[in-house]
Amino acid sequence: MPRYSVPLQSPPGEMAREEIGKQAAFLSKSIANVSFEENGSMICFEASPEESEALKTAVAQLANRVARALRSLERKVIFSSPAPHTFSEAGWEGVHFLGTGQAALSGVPLKLFEYFNRVFAGFGTRWGAVPMRTPTLIPTTVLSRCDYFRSFPHNVTFAVHLREETKVIEDFRARHEKAADLDAKALEDMDRPEACLSPAVCYHLYHLHQNQTLPASGLVYGICGKCFRYESSNLSDLRRLWDFTMREVVFLGTRPYVLARREESIEMMSRFLSEHRLGGQIRTASDPFFVAPDAVSKTYFQLSSDSKFEVALDIGAGQNLAVGSHNYHSDFFGRAFRTEVEGSGAMHSVCWAFGLERWVYSFIVQHGADFRRWPDPVRNSPEFESGI
Numbered sequence: 001m002p003r004y005s006v007p008l009q010s011p012p013g014e015m016a017r018e019e020i021g022k023q024a025a026f027l028s029k030s031i032a033n034v035s036f037e038e039n040g041s042m043i044c045f046e047a048s049p050e051e052s053e054a055l056k057t058a059v060a061q062l063a064n065r066v067a068r069a070l071r072s073l074e075r076k077v078i079f080s081s082p083a084p085h086t087f088s089e090a091g092w093e094g095v096h097f098l099g100t101g102q103a104a105l106s107g108v109p110l111k112l113f114e115y116f117n118r119v120f121a122g123f124g125t126r127w128g129a130v131p132m133r134t135p136t137l138i139p140t141t142v143l144s145r146c147d148y149f150r151s152f153p154h155n156v157t158f159a160v161h162l163r164e165e166t167k168v169i170e171d172f173r174a175r176h177e178k179a180a181d182l183d184a185k186a187l188e189d190m191d192r193p194e195a196c197l198s199p200a201v202c203y204h205l206y207h208l209h210q211n212q213t214l215p216a217s218g219l220v221y222g223i224c225g226k227c228f229r230y231e232s233s234n235l236s237d238l239r240r241l242w243d244f245t246m247r248e249v250v251f252l253g254t255r256p257y258v259l260a261r262r263e264e265s266i267e268m269m270s271r272f273l274s275e276h277r278l279g280g281q282i283r284t285a286s287d288p289f290f291v292a293p294d295a296v297s298k299t300y301f302q303l304s305s306d307s308k309f310e311v312a313l314d315i316g317a318g319q320n321l322a323v324g325s326h327n328y329h330s331d332f333f334g335r336a337f338r339t340e341v342e343g344s345g346a347m348h349s350v351c352w353a354f355g356l357e358r359w360v361y362s363f364i365v366q367h368g369a370d371f372r373r374w375p376d377p378v379r380n381s382p383e384f385e386s387g388i
Contacts, residue, residue, distance in 0.1 A: 001032065001046040006060045011040030012067035015075050019286065020063045025232040026154045027058045032233040034059075076284045078309065079270040083279030087316030088368040101235040101242025108369060109238075109360050115383040116359045117224065117247055123268060123352070124222035124249040127261065134204040134225045137195040142207045145336045148199065155229040157242070158193040197228035202250045202351040209252065210337035214347055218253025220261070238361035239321055249352040254341050255331070258350040262326050265352045269311060269324070276375045278313055278366060280320065285310035313362040323358040327351050 012020060017036055020043070024034045030048040037044055043063050047055045094107030105113055121131075137159055143149060148156065162169050172189050176182070198204065201223045209219075224247040234240055251261040266282060273280060285308050311324040327350060334340065334347030341347050367374050371384050378384065 001030065002049055002052065003033075003044060003046050004052055004056060005037070005042050005044045006056050006063075007042055008040070008060065008067065009064050010067060010071075012036070012063060013070060013073070015073055015286075016063075016067045016070040019066050019070065022234070023062060023066070024059055025234045027062065028055055029232065031055060031059075076306065077281050078266065079273070079282040081273045081277075081279050081281075083314035084277075084366050087314075087365050089365070092364075093369075095238060097237075101231070101240070103238060103241060103243075103357065105357075105360070108371065109364070111383045112360045112363060112378070113245075113356055115378060115381050116354065116356050116363075117245075118383070119272075119377075120247045120249075120354045120356075121222055121224065123265070124220060126264075126268075127220040127249075127251075129220040129222035129249055132205070132221050132223045134198070134201050134223055136198060136226050138198040138203060139195055139207075140193060142203060143196055143199075146203050146206070146333070147336070148203075152199070152229075155199055155231065157197040157199075157228040157230055159195045159197055160190040160193050162189050163191045198225065199227055199229050200351075200353075201225040201227060201246050202248050202349075202353070205250050205252070206333040206337045206339070206349070209339045209347070211339070213340045213342055214252055216254070216342045216344065218251065218257045218261075218341070220252075221248075221250045223248050223250065238357045239315075241357055244358075245356040247354045247356055251350045251352075252339075252341075252347055254344045255348045258348045259328060262328055262350045262352070265350075266309065266326055269326070269352075273311070275377055276363075278363070280311065280313035280323075280362075282309055282311055282326075284308065285312070285322065285325065313366070315362055315365045321358055321362050322355075323362055324352070324354045327353065 017040060021034050024045065025031060028047065028051055030051055032046045034043065034045045036042065043059055045055070045059060092109075094105060094109040096104040096106070098104055143156070162172055168189050172186065175185070204225075205221055205223065224245065227244055227246045228242060229244075230242055231240055235242055249265065251258045269282060272278075273282075284306055307328045307330070309326045310322045311326075312320040312322050315321050329349045329351070331346035331348050333349050334345075339347040363378075371379055374384075
């Protein structure tokens, strides 16, 4: 597709550029490869010629609005480790792309995935985390309570089925008897969704504890499951999948309790990055709110209140990749699900999350595919003790 450039009123700061990139992909299905040039004074993108003029206006408006709103913010970095001198693009044997944002792993990438899953699961043992396996589906009523349909409607993946009517099912079957794909009428045959594919595994825990009173000492869970977030043209290799795996340690309790656990988790992650010679930062960040009138104000609040710290690893060419986060939700989920802590009011929560496929990608980019040159904790792990 042709590439277009649009001048901006003033160069956005680093955090504003990040937010603009997240949101621009949802201005149109055809927009792709958004970047900044000339020290940020020009935003560039690819798009279909038919939409180019309208998108130039929309992209400029979005970029200028976000830049103005976030101009006074400076990113807070609470830990930093040096990036490697060279980055590797080799070692992707064993990564098999089977559809949009869908990857299968084998060989070295799979072993590395299993290593990170095991080690991150062990992080919760310090606090006696209760292991839990959560479902892939999540009720639409639960996502609604989590404010997901208002804040992240662009990411939702709906689970639907045909209407339970013989005529509808027979007509669908007949139309697709020899078809290579779903036809244009298929969506009309679907029933109203009552579930979605879960975008975050911790949501199941808040649902689990609705209308309950938790012990004053708090609760800790270790959970892992599949997550699904549609990200349009931002979907790209293992860095940004539609179907990915999330491992989390979740703390439920009073505000002092969960914030203390978050501080401890940040200390643990800092040591982990150093031990594994992974270059990157632990820094303030925000979630990818939808392009809406209140999106920028939400982003500003999240960035300025230190409610989200992301683990961002260097992947070369001046880029970084968020591979995990330490998120404080205040008492939002406690109020939404009417969950209290004994003697202390609404439950507060923190989730410590790891995107496992992103860890695989970042590790190989920084350390290459030859496991004999890897840091000792990985090279000597059970996953690699017998070699490749």
